[in-house]
Amino acid sequence: MALVVLVPRTPGWERVQQSFFDREIFVETFPKLLSAFVLDIKILAWSTPAIFVLSVLFALARGVRSPALFPLRAFGAIYVDVFRGIPVILVITLVGFGIPTGLALPRPWNSPLLWGSVALILSYSAYVAEVIRSGIESVHESQRAAARSLGMTSSQTMRVIVLPQALRRVVPPLMNSFISLQKDVALVSLLGPIEVLRRANIEQARLFNFTPYVGAAVIFLAVTIPATRLADHLMARQRRRTGGTAVG
Amino acid sequence: MTAEPKLRVQGVSKSFGDHLVLDGISLDVAERDVICLIGASGSGKSTLLRCINLLEPIDDGRVVLDGEDISEPGRDPDPIRRRIGMVFQSFNLFPHLSVVDNVAIGPRKVLGRRRAVARADAQILLDRLGLTDRADAYPDQLSGGQQQRVAIARSLALEPEVMLLDEITSALDPELVGEVLDVVRELKREGMTMLFATHEMAFAREMADRICFLHQGQILEEGPPEQIFGDPREERTRQFLQRVIDAGRM
Numbered sequence: 001m002a003l004v005v006l007v008p009r010t011p012g013w014e015r016v017q018q019s020f021f022d023r024e025i026f027v028e029t030f031p032k033l034l035s036a037f038v039l040d041i042k043i044l045a046w047s048t049p050a051i052f053v054l055s056v057l058f059a060l061a062r063g064v065r066s067p068a069l070f071p072l073r074a075f076g077a078i079y080v081d082v083f084r085g086i087p088v089i090l091v092i093t094l095v096g097f098g099i100p101t102g103l104a105l106p107r108p109w110n111s112p113l114l115w116g117s118v119a120l121i122l123s124y125s126a127y128v129a130e131v132i133r134s135g136i137e138s139v140h141e142s143q144r145a146a147a148r149s150l151g152m153t154s155s156q157t158m159r160v161i162v163l164p165q166a167l168r169r170v171v172p173p174l175m176n177s178f179i180s181l182q183k184d185v186a187l188v189s190l191l192g193p194i195e196v197l198r199r200a201n202i203e204q205a206r207l208f209n210f211t212p213y214v215g216a217a218v219i220f221l222a223v224t225i226p227a228t229r230l231a232d233h234l235m236a237r238q239r240r241r242t243g244g245t246a247v248g
Numbered sequence: 249m250t251a252e253p254k255l256r257v258q259g260v261s262k263s264f265g266d267h268l269v270l271d272g273i274s275l276d277v278a279e280r281d282v283i284c285l286i287g288a289s290g291s292g293k294s295t296l297l298r299c300i301n302l303l304e305p306i307d308d309g310r311v312v313l314d315g316e317d318i319s320e321p322g323r324d325p326d327p328i329r330r331r332i333g334m335v336f337q338s339f340n341l342f343p344h345l346s347v348v349d350n351v352a353i354g355p356r357k358v359l360g361r362r363r364a365v366a367r368a369d370a371q372i373l374l375d376r377l378g379l380t381d382r383a384d385a386y387p388d389q390l391s392g393g394q395q396q397r398v399a400i401a402r403s404l405a406l407e408p409e410v411m412l413l414d415e416i417t418s419a420l421d422p423e424l425v426g427e428v429l430d431v432v433r434e435l436k437r438e439g440m441t442m443l444f445a446t447h448e449m450a451f452a453r454e455m456a457d458r459i460c461f462l463h464q465g466q467i468l469e470e471g472p473p474e475q476i477f478g479d480p481r482e483e484r485t486r487q488f489l490q491r492v493i494d495a496g497r498m
Contacts, residue, residue, distance in 0.1 A: 146340035146399075149301055150354040150406060151330025160357055164344050 018209075025211040029203045033215045036199035040185045043117055043195070047185075048178065050121045055128035060158070062133055076129070083126035088119075089187050095119035096191040112191035120188070124181055131173045135166035172238055175231035179224050186220075196220075252315050254279040254441050255300070255410055259309035260319075261465075262292075262299055269295045271465035272309065277410070277443055282436050284452040284473075285445040287462035288488060293445035294337075296462070297412045300443070301334045313410070330358050333408030337415040339395040341387040341402070348374065348383040351401045358406060366405075373401045377431055393424030400431055411435065413444035417451075449492055453477055461485045 061076030083091065096119050100110035108114075139162045147157040189198035196216045203212035253276040262270040270292050277283050285293040298304045300311055302318065302325040311319040318328045342350050351370035355361040361369070374383050377397045387395055396416055403411065413432065417425045429451055435442065436455055446452050452459060452473065459476040461469040461484070469482045480486045 142336065142338060142340045143342065145298075145303055146334075146336065146342070148303060148326075149329055149332075149334040150402070151326050151328075151358040152354070153326050156357050160353065161342055165342075168344060 022211045029212045030215045037196040039195040051124045054125040058129035059132035080126045088123045091123045092119040116188035116191045135170035172235035256312040261308040280439045282442045284456035291462040292465040333403035333411040335413045339399045354406045392420045393427045396428045410441045
């Protein structure tokens with residue numbers, strides 16, 4: 001792609017238009033891209049709740065104070081450090097190619113879709129756990145004191161009083177993570193499933209034209225721009241409510 | 249006083265780091281007693297209340313409720329805390345719950361009441377405290393005085409045997425203090441056993457059966473309000489009261 005842009009031979013607009021914005025090719029490939037995007041949506045749909053649940057668990061594990069549960073706390077910390085420190089694309093390659101091939105798993109356990117999603121979930125849980133933990137820590141100690149003084153147990157206090165407040169506060173940063181995830185789903189294409197980026201790849205190779213990539217970009221933008229606006233809106237509302245102390 | 253006080257504090261000490269906040273405090277509270285803790289900021293009033301409610305572990309001494317040592321290490325504090333209500337200076341209402349749910353949440357989670365039952369009981373309490381029409385509001389929509397009354401209702405919902413009030417009017421605008429003190433007056437009339445820390449000397453004088461003057465983590469002087477305010481034995485008490493008078497708070 002860079003080659004085409006940078007090759008100095010007659011780089012006029014006409015050439016750009018032919019290579020990137022070919023109307024006929026766009027019309028021909030866009031429906032295929034759209035139907036491939038359904039797979040991206042599916043990956044997003046099952047990964048998001050898994051990430052959410054897992055990251056709440058990791059955030060709770062990292063917040064454990066009792067000395068008896070120190071191993072849990074250490075495990076949470078190590079997990080977050082490791083998966084936040086590795087590029088998502090590396091986790092996807094390692095888990096997505098490595099586990100099914102390296103362990104010679106039989107069908108259906110060798111599905112790249114399965115392990116690609118697992119990789120996304122592992123990676124994102126580490127990021128989101130940190131966001132949620134910052135939310136938990138932002139809930140003032142006096143809220144715990146009030147709940148405990150009523151006789152609530154520490155787990156009731158966390159579940160009923162602290163966590164609901166913490167999650168509300170981190171909705172805007174969570175939205176940002178969700179937007180990143182929307183895009184990073186395309187990384188699963190590395191492993192072979194024909195989602196939108198993979199489909200654009202195939203079409204580009206077939207037609208020797210980059211318009212399908214532009215089509216894929218249009219599809220992503222159609223999803224991420226509204227989500228970004230929503231996140232900005234939530235962030236602004238948060239600032240108004242809390243007087244500029246939004247967490248994140 | 250009955251043979252066995254409702255609540256006994258025996259030689260309780262507590263340090264934060266090198267700072268000794270409570271230095272061997274002993275105090276007996278009989279059933280239906282109203283005891284007031286006065287003293288400068290940092291004299292240990294709040295810490296004492298928090299220790300009684302087991303929110304802070306104590307370093308030494310014991311806290312006895314109905315003859316039972318509740319401060320014993322390893323003892324589950326949760327069933328004890330529901331018997332001791334606590335109201336905080338900064339209200340500490342749960343901002344994500346409506347007023348009626350703030351009051352109902354304790355009975356629901358701690359006593360296992362059904363939601364509808366707990367909310368109906370909460371509504372009755374709110375009616376009593378003059379908050380009938382605020383039941384569905386959220387804490388940030390209420391005045392400070394209303395918030396503090398909700399906090400009292402939240403505590404009362406668990407039918408505590410003893411109430412601890414930690415400077416409950418200190419965060420309020422002067423014109424809102426009265427409505428909160430009215431509630432405490434009502435509690436005294438009903439015979440609630442109470443231990444409260446306050447800067448409102450007029451109120452302490454009116455309400456308390458006994459006043460304890462705390463200084464540097466010790467109870468320096470203890471007696472009926474007439475004696476403490478009229479004829480303090482200790483020089484420190486006298487100085488403290490003089491400062492309060494000079495500040496126009498009495």
